[in-house]
Amino acid sequence: MSAAAAGVAVRLEAVSKSYETREGADIPALERIDLDIEPGQFVAIVGPSGCGKSTALGLIAGLMPASGGRILLDGEAVKKPHPRVGVVFQTDLLLYWRTVIENILLPIEIKGGDARAAAARAEALLDQVGLTGFARKYPTELSGGMRQRVAICRALIQDPGLLLMDEPFGALDALTREQMIMDLQAMWLSVRNTVLFITHSIDEAVFLADRVVVMSPRPGRVDLNLTIDLPRPRRWAVHGDPRFMAYCAQVRGMFEAKGVLVER
Amino acid sequence: MPSRRKFSFSRSVLEPAAAPLLALLILAAWQIAVPLAGVSEFVLPTPWTIVKRIVTDWSLLAKNAWVTALEVLFGFGIAIVTGIPTALMIFYSRVFERAVYPLLVALQTVPKVVLAPLLVLYLGYDWAPKIFLAFLISFFPIVIATVVGLQSLEKPMISLLRAMGANEWQIFRKLRIPAALPNIFGGFKVGIGLAVIGAVIGEYVAAERGIGHLQLRATANFDTSLSFAAVVVISLVGVLLFSLISFLERRIVFERERAK
Numbered sequence: 001m002s003a004a005a006a007g008v009a010v011r012l013e014a015v016s017k018s019y020e021t022r023e024g025a026d027i028p029a030l031e032r033i034d035l036d037i038e039p040g041q042f043v044a045i046v047g048p049s050g051c052g053k054s055t056a057l058g059l060i061a062g063l064m065p066a067s068g069g070r071i072l073l074d075g076e077a078v079k080k081p082h083p084r085v086g087v088v089f090q091t092d093l094l095l096y097w098r099t100v101i102e103n104i105l106l107p108i109e110i111k112g113g114d115a116r117a118a119a120a121r122a123e124a125l126l127d128q129v130g131l132t133g134f135a136r137k138y139p140t141e142l143s144g145g146m147r148q149r150v151a152i153c154r155a156l157i158q159d160p161g162l163l164l165m166d167e168p169f170g171a172l173d174a175l176t177r178e179q180m181i182m183d184l185q186a187m188w189l190s191v192r193n194t195v196l197f198i199t200h201s202i203d204e205a206v207f208l209a210d211r212v213v214v215m216s217p218r219p220g221r222v223d224l225n226l227t228i229d230l231p232r233p234r235r236w237a238v239h240g241d242p243r244f245m246a247y248c249a250q251v252r253g254m255f256e257a258k259g260v261l262v263e264r
Numbered sequence: 265m266p267s268r269r270k271f272s273f274s275r276s277v278l279e280p281a282a283a284p285l286l287a288l289l290i291l292a293a294w295q296i297a298v299p300l301a302g303v304s305e306f307v308l309p310t311p312w313t314i315v316k317r318i319v320t321d322w323s324l325l326a327k328n329a330w331v332t333a334l335e336v337l338f339g340f341g342i343a344i345v346t347g348i349p350t351a352l353m354i355f356y357s358r359v360f361e362r363a364v365y366p367l368l369v370a371l372q373t374v375p376k377v378v379l380a381p382l383l384v385l386y387l388g389y390d391w392a393p394k395i396f397l398a399f400l401i402s403f404f405p406i407v408i409a410t411v412v413g414l415q416s417l418e419k420p421m422i423s424l425l426r427a428m429g430a431n432e433w434q435i436f437r438k439l440r441i442p443a444a445l446p447n448i449f450g451g452f453k454v455g456i457g458l459a460v461i462g463a464v465i466g467e468y469v470a471a472e473r474g475i476g477h478l479q480l481r482a483t484a485n486f487d488t489s490l491s492f493a494a495v496v497v498i499s500l501v502g503v504l505l506f507s508l509i510s511f512l513e514r515r516i517v518f519e520r521e522r523a524k
Contacts, residue, residue, distance in 0.1 A: 061427045080429075087427040093420055097442050097518035106438070107428040158428075 007039035007194035008161035015069035028219035029055045044197045044209035052220025053198045086160030088168045092147040094139040101135040125153040145176035162194045206247045216258045309489040317489040325497045328478040335463040339398025351410030376401045380469045394466030401462035402455030409451025413444030449513040460502045
């Protein structure tokens with residue numbers, strides 16, 4: 001990877017978000033969330049559907065305004081999408097009329113950058129995710145996992161100081177997901193930017209993150225802020241490590257305490 | 265990617281030849297049946313007679329077909345330059361949508377050809393009523409297809425571009441238009457066929473030239489072979505215009521299938 005982009009610091013101060021229903025009632029989605037992410041940290045938010053984790057990501061991405069509180073990126077309040085933020089969504093959202101490389105270069109085009117210069121870097125990114133020679137293919141020619149890799153390249157072409165990932169592997173089959181998780185770790189280790197990774201998988205969160213934030217639903221609150229102290233690069237075998245299992249149990253225990261997980 | 269398949273007679277010979285073969289078969293049956301049934305060629309000319317007639321009267325037919333084709337192109341062109349902005353206004357303005365869209369959909373059900381006599385009354389015997397009818401009849405499918413195309417975009421796609429810092433114009437250029445193009449061209453294809461009908465109907469009501477006029481005059485003179493020749497020629501005009509749109513579509517629109 002080229003010049004490592006310095007990570008962006010993220011700070012959420014008592015951030016709330018409520019949606020107005022058609023009848024005019026306020027439905028709270030997030031309630032006074034505080035979160036601090038140091039530059040270059042990999043933080044995973046794990047929580048059940050409806051805990052507002054995607055809402056939090058949308059707020060940080062500047063896609064919608066918060067109802068209360070402040071969001072600071074490198075100390076600056078978020079009012080619109082930040083140029084140093086890249087987003088990977090649940091689905092790849094590739095434009096089917098564009099080739100793989102044209103899709104990756106889209107953010108450069110939007111920002112009025114030098115697409116020709118970025119093309120070489122796009123090819124390098126493709127090499128890095130194991131898609132050498134796919135630059136001129138169309139998304140319909142790719143499998144689901146390949147498409148999501150392209151979507152990740154599209155986010156990385158901007159050298160994002162902050163990478164927001166909204167359940168990026170949720171739609172993939174188990175084997176592809178395993179591979180993607182390992183590839184993501186390798187990629188991140190070479191860049192060391194800030195990553196906010198949203199997932200509903202406890203294993204995924206603990207394996208990838210420096211810190212796991214557990215959220216409970218309706219309205220979303222932070223219940224647990226767990227530092228994962230496992231050496232990197234983490235091998236897949238770490239899943240069998242007692243410390244790894246203890247972290248997972250701790251997260252699971254929080255869900256059980258909140259009634260999100262119930263053994264019957 | 266080229267895949268190696270076993271040679272199949274059915275797939276490589278029979279399937280592509282099926283439609284032309286059937287057409288030839290029908291024409292042959294027609295050719296044989298007319299004398300066999302003792303029908304006078306005066307009443308029902310055989311395909312061969314019609315072909316000969318097209319050759320002998322080619323300049324007459326071509327001259328009139330050209331007139332009709334121009335009426336179609338003008339009417340259809342006006343439908344495009346007014347229809348697409350109308351669709352954009354429906355899409356971008358809620359008030360405009362609420363006011364205009366239901367009306368358009370309702371008007372869509374009115375068979376526009378019934379307006380032909382009135383149009384002649386107001387616009388005279390010359391080009392105007394034919395062009396107007398061709399325009400009117402192709403306007404609705406273009407507007408509606410464009411609106412549907414613009415609405416076809418999924419919301420997350422827009423979030424994606426917003427997150428990249430795109431403004432409305434960039435979202436329009438890079439996302440909405442490419443996503444809507446397949447629908448827009450679908451509207452064009454329906455519209456061009458209808459525009460031919462509009463122009464010919466206009467000529468039926470009152471005209472001094474055009475293929476509809478020529479055919480009407482031929483039929484009035486019991487010149488059935490010329491009337492059939494006119495049918496063939498106007499069909500050719502329709503096919504030609506449709507092919508032109510298809511050609512442009514293949515150049516401009518990216519189909520998902522093309523990637524396979």
